[in-house]
Amino acid sequence: MEESDTAQVNQDTSRPRGIIFIMTFVALLGPAAFTVYPGFEYGFNWQLMAMTWEASYWDHAIHIVMVQLPMLTAGLLFFSLRPVFAYQMVRYYNGRTTKLNTLLVGVASELQILVVAYLGMIGQLASSPDPGQILVPLFGPIPVLFLTGLVIMKLRPPPEITTPWQQMEERKQRWDKDAAAPESKPAQSSSKEVVVGAAKEKQDLAETAED
Numbered sequence: 243m244e245e246s247d248t249a250q251v252n253q254d255t256s257r258p259r260g261i262i263f264i265m266t267f268v269a270l271l272g273p274a275a276f277t278v279y280p281g282f283e284y285g286f287n288w289q290l291m292a293m294t295w296e297a298s299y300w301d302h303a304i305h306i307v308m309v310q311l312p313m314l315t316a317g318l319l320f321f322s323l324r325p326v327f328a329y330q331m332v333r334y335y336n337g338r339t340t341k342l343n344t345l346l347v348g349v350a351s352e353l354q355i356l357v358v359a360y361l362g363m364i365g366q367l368a369s370s371p372d373p374g375q376i377l378v379p380l381f382g383p384i385p386v387l388f389l390t391g392l393v394i395m396k397l398r399p400p401p402e403i404t405t406p407w408q409q410m411e412e413r414k415q416r417w418d419k420d421a422a423a424p425e426s427k428p429a430q431s432s433s434k435e436v437v438v439g440a441a442k443e444k445q446d447l448a449e450t451a452e453d
Contacts, residue, residue, distance in 0.1 A: 258335045261394060265328035268387045270294050274321050275355050278380040293317040293324065319358050323351035324387055331391055335400045348388040355383040 270293050279287040289298040294317070296307045327348045334344040359381045 258332050261331055261335055262328070264390065264394065265331050265387070266325070268390050269321075269324040269328045272386040272390075273384045274324065274386070275359075275381065275383050277382075280379070291317075291320070293321045320355050321351075323347070323354045327351040327387060327391065331394070337400070341395065344391070348391050352383045352385045352388050356381070 273290055273292050275291045277289040277291070279289070287298070287300050289296065294309045298305050298307075327344075327350075330339065330344045330347045333339045334341060363379075
């Protein structure tokens with residue numbers, strides 16, 4: 243194997259490792275959802291959520307909470323597909339899945355937050371004796387993980403995966419080219435012989451005319 247081929251192989255094998263680190267880091271520590279709670283007494287409150295931490299503004303003070311058991315339980319409900327998307331990215335760069343399937347998993351990981359949140363709101367409104375007193379918060383995902391995956395796909399596309407049929411076709415094309423190459427040489431030599439023969443015949447005619 244040539245030196246350039248060895249370098250290419252090393253680059254291809256190290257690329258999934260970097261993707262594992264980046265996607266796992268963003269999935270666990272990157273912000274994933276933002277909520278605004280309207281209130282009459284303390285004004286607007288907000289909450290920023292990730293899988294392993296949470297920041298909120300309540301009672302005119304900012305609170306930051308790191309990993310706790312209740313947060314991990316809520317994180318599985320809201321964000322369990324985020325590590326799945328990170329794993330799907332690795333499978334995509336290993337040639338074990340398609341780009342479309344990977345993007346679909348990424349979209350599902352963002353929509354999961356909305357689906358779980360609004361199902362909870364609907365259940366709360368349905369079970370409340372006075373739904374009009376419930377202030378519905380403004381809730382939405384922060385697609386940092388999905389955008390990170392898109393940027394990686396754009397800047398570092400995976401190596402092209404060739405199927406056995408493509409390899410056989412490439413070999414057949416090379417064989418056809420090699421088989422046709424020797425046939426072109428006699429054609430070139432025969433054309434040269436025709437030119438030389440015509441020149442010699444012309445010279446003979448000129449000598450005959452002089453005689």
